[in-house]
Amino acid sequence: MVHIEAKIKDMGIELPIRPPNPKGNYIPFLKQPSPTKGRTLIYVAGHLPQLSTSAGGALVTGRVGETLTAEEGAAAAKLCAVSILGTVRAAAGDLDKVTKIVKVVGFVNCTDDFISQPQVLNGASDFFVEVFGREIGAHARSAIGTNVLPLEVPVEIEAIVEVDE
Amino acid sequence: MVHIEAKIKDMGIELPIRPPNPKGNYIPFLKQPSPTKGRTLIYVAGHLPQLSTSAGGALVTGRVGETLTAEEGAAAAKLCAVSILGTVRAAAGDLDKVTKIVKVVGFVNCTDDFISQPQVLNGASDFFVEVFGREIGAHARSAIGTNVLPLEVPVEIEAIVEVDE
Amino acid sequence: MVHIEAKIKDMGIELPIRPPNPKGNYIPFLKQPSPTKGRTLIYVAGHLPQLSTSAGGALVTGRVGETLTAEEGAAAAKLCAVSILGTVRAAAGDLDKVTKIVKVVGFVNCTDDFISQPQVLNGASDFFVEVFGREIGAHARSAIGTNVLPLEVPVEIEAIVEVDE
Numbered sequence: 001m002v003h004i005e006a007k008i009k010d011m012g013i014e015l016p017i018r019p020p021n022p023k024g025n026y027i028p029f030l031k032q033p034s035p036t037k038g039r040t041l042i043y044v045a046g047h048l049p050q051l052s053t054s055a056g057g058a059l060v061t062g063r064v065g066e067t068l069t070a071e072e073g074a075a076a077a078k079l080c081a082v083s084i085l086g087t088v089r090a091a092a093g094d095l096d097k098v099t100k101i102v103k104v105v106g107f108v109n110c111t112d113d114f115i116s117q118p119q120v121l122n123g124a125s126d127f128f129v130e131v132f133g134r135e136i137g138a139h140a141r142s143a144i145g146t147n148v149l150p151l152e153v154p155v156e157i158e159a160i161v162e163v164d165e
Numbered sequence: 166m167v168h169i170e171a172k173i174k175d176m177g178i179e180l181p182i183r184p185p186n187p188k189g190n191y192i193p194f195l196k197q198p199s200p201t202k203g204r205t206l207i208y209v210a211g212h213l214p215q216l217s218t219s220a221g222g223a224l225v226t227g228r229v230g231e232t233l234t235a236e237e238g239a240a241a242a243k244l245c246a247v248s249i250l251g252t253v254r255a256a257a258g259d260l261d262k263v264t265k266i267v268k269v270v271g272f273v274n275c276t277d278d279f280i281s282q283p284q285v286l287n288g289a290s291d292f293f294v295e296v297f298g299r300e301i302g303a304h305a306r307s308a309i310g311t312n313v314l315p316l317e318v319p320v321e322i323e324a325i326v327e328v329d330e
Numbered sequence: 331m332v333h334i335e336a337k338i339k340d341m342g343i344e345l346p347i348r349p350p351n352p353k354g355n356y357i358p359f360l361k362q363p364s365p366t367k368g369r370t371l372i373y374v375a376g377h378l379p380q381l382s383t384s385a386g387g388a389l390v391t392g393r394v395g396e397t398l399t400a401e402e403g404a405a406a407a408k409l410c411a412v413s414i415l416g417t418v419r420a421a422a423g424d425l426d427k428v429t430k431i432v433k434v435v436g437f438v439n440c441t442d443d444f445i446s447q448p449q450v451l452n453g454a455s456d457f458f459v460e461v462f463g464r465e466i467g468a469h470a471r472s473a474i475g476t477n478v479l480p481l482e483v484p485v486e487i488e489a490i491v492e493v494d495e
Contacts, residue, residue, distance in 0.1 A: 024283035025290040026306035030267055032327075033200040035363040035371075041200075043268050043325075046307030102360055103373050105488075107309050110478060117480045118354030125355040141356035142376030142488045144437050145478035148275060148310035150282045158270075158307045160373075162362075189448030190455040191471035195432055197492075198365040206365075208433045208490075211472030272474050313440060313475035315447045323435075323472045 004095040008085070008131060016053045016086030023048070023150055029091045034162050039099060042091050044159040046107075048151065049079035053086070061152040065114030073108060073154050074123030080106075080157040081124035085131070092163040100162040101128050101139040107156045109149040117143040124157055169260040173250070173296055181218045181251030188213070188315055194256045199327050204264060207256050209324040211272075213316065214244035218251070226317040230279030238273060238319050239288030245271075245322040246289035250296070257328040265327040266293050266304040272321045274314040282308040289322055334425040338415070338461060346383045346416030353378070353480055359421045364492050369429060372421050374489040376437075378481065379409035383416070391482040395444030403438060403484050404453030410436075410487040411454035415461070422493040430492040431458050431469040437486045439479040447473040454487055 008015060019028035022045070030043045049060040064073040089095050106121040108114075121143045129137040139159075149156050173180060184193035187210070195208045214225040229238040254260050271286040273279075286308045294302040304324075314321050338345060349358035352375070360373045379390040394403040419425050436451040438444075451473045459467040469489075479486050 024287045024306070024308065025294060025303075026269070027303045028305070030265075030305040032265075032267060035200045035365045043305040045305040046309070100360075100362075102362060104356070105307075109310075112477050114478060115480060115482045117478075122354045129355060138355075138357045140358070140360040140373040140375040140488075141354065142435075142486065143354065143480050144376070144486065145439075145476055145480070146310055147277050147312040147477040148279060148282075150280055150308050150310070152280045156307065156309065158305075189452045189471070189473065190459060190468075191434070192468045193470070195430075195470040197430075197432060200365045208470040210470040211474070270472075274475075311475055312442050312477040313444060313447075315445055315473050315475070317445045321472065321474065323470075 004131060013082055014053045015089060016083055018055050019087040019090050020050055020083055021056045028087050031091060038165055040163050040165050042088060042161045042163060044084050044087055044161060046156045046158045047080045047083045048153045049076035049155055050083050059151055059153050062154050063109050063111065064120060064154050065111035068154050070116045070119050073120035077106065077121050077123030077155045077157065078127050080155055081127045084157065084159055088161050097164040098132060098136060098161060099164055101132065101137050102160040102162055104139050104141045104157060104159050107144050107146050107149060109154050110145050117145050120155060169296060178247055179218045180254060181220065181248055183220050184252040184255050185215055185248055186221045193252050196256060203330055205328050205330050207253060207326045207328060209249050209252055209326060211321045211323045212245045212248045213318045214241035214320055215248050224316055224318050227319050228274050228276065229285060229319050230276035233319050235281050235284050238285035242271065242286050242288030242320045242322065243292050245320050246292045249322065249324055253326050262329040263297060263301060263326060264329055266302050267325040267327055269304050269306045269322060269324050272309050272311050272314060274319045275310050282310050285320060334461060343412055344383045345419060346385065346413055348385050349417040349420050350380055350413055351386045358417050361421060368495055370493050370495050372418060372491045372493060374414050374417055374491060376486045376488045377410045377413045378483045379406035379485055380413050389481055389483050392484050393439050394450060394484050395441035398484050400446050400449050403450035407436065407451050407453030407485045407487065408457050410485055411457045414487065414489055418491050427494040428462060428466060428491060429494055431462065431467050432490040432492055434469050434471045434487060434489045437474050437476050437479060439484045440475050447475050450485060
């Protein structure tokens with residue numbers, strides 16, 4: 001077993017065995033050559049917080065500031081990040097190949113007066129940094145609030161991840 | 166006449182003769198070299214659903230879940246995609262040069278209880294896949310709900326498209 | 331003193347001395363090689379409208395269409411752009427190295443009936459074009475409305491900027 005996946009398992013987290021079933025006519029990831037020779041950029045589609053590790057598993061639903069607290073939102077954001085890493089593993093073959101979490105954009109389904117979107121998204125960002133360390137895991141990020149998200153989820157996260165070929 | 170444009174015409178769709186007039190101080194597309202030699206990445210600005218094929222043509226307006234159904238939202242998303250292809254044609258000279266629809270991000274102006282953003286955006290994604298086939302047309306995507314969009318449109322879509330130089 | 335920074339100073343604007351303190355577990359910018367040899371792409375995280383030039387300075391707060399006018403929103407968008415340039419200067423060492431403002435995505439915290447997001451974001455876009463001229467400063471852009479943003483700010487802007495190494 002490789003290092004990163006062992007680490008994730010030691011954290012008590014089970015990675016999805018394959019990318020989630022797309023919710024529409026799109027693909028969960030798309031690989032493009034990186035400008036850095038020998039590396040690939042993975043454009044990861046918006047991922048939702050999936051409770052189970054099966055590809056069609058149940059989603060966390062709710063609205064932060066209404067039916068969910070900021071902490072519950074952060075837990076959902078972490079599930080988005082877990083789902084993203086399942087997809088990156090499927091795309092790259094092995095999470096030890098990850099060279100950089102480049103960019104993360106996260107949307108939080110919340111009430112008009114909830115203003116702690118960064119706290120919610122830290123659920124994902126903390127996980128990436130814990131798994132890969134700061135040098136690889138620290139990323140540029142935008143945190144956005146919104147009035148509603150697909151299938152009533154509280155968080156949706158997309159990413160760009162660089163990996164060795 | 167080239168293959169892709171003939172195919173679009175056979176679908177009964179007329180491409181805009183040039184990119185839409187920007188709604189602010191920006192440009193409708195920006196070309197950057199692709200990491201793949203001989204190819205170009207086109208960053209396509211957020212495009213709105215335009216009813217007519219003229220650059221300053223009328224827009225579809227409305228809010229999904231309120232004044233528009235999901236199906237009407239999907240029809241508007243398709244118009245965004247048509248407008249995007251008009252812009253890509255202007256940028257690349259010829260749609261046969263498209264090598265990959267890389268990434269699509271779509272925002273749906275909708276009520277707080279409308280949760281079928283993926284269905285709405287399929288109006289655009291289905292069109293891309295129908296026109297280019299899955300190998301070129303299938304893309305990574307994020308579908309986001311929001312409380313309002315510019316000029317009261319129901320959908321706004323941006324994209325990254327790769328083309329041969 | 332270099333040309334671009336002198337120009338900004340002549341406009342009566344003081345650039346932040348360093349990137350803003352991140353509002354969560356992320357980094358304000360991430361550099362990646364550009365496909366164009368000798369150039370670097372800077373992925374700039376979502377930046378908020380900061381009143382002061384200190385890294386932890388006060389933010390503009392409010393909601394466009396409610397507590398702020400479109401003009402006040404545009405002034406806030408300009409502050410986001412100023413903050414972004416402070417970050418780009420920190421990343422690149424010198425704003426004269428900027429070769430292209432590639433892409434801007436801006437979110438406007440606004441009421442459901444406010445539809446002039448492009449006007450608000452022109453506060454940032456006009457500034458980029460004024461500072462760098464059209465050839466370098468004109469960019470692809472998406473303008474999105476939303477019901478709420480982190481820390482109650484009226485505008486959040488992220489960008490991709492290309493610079494000479």
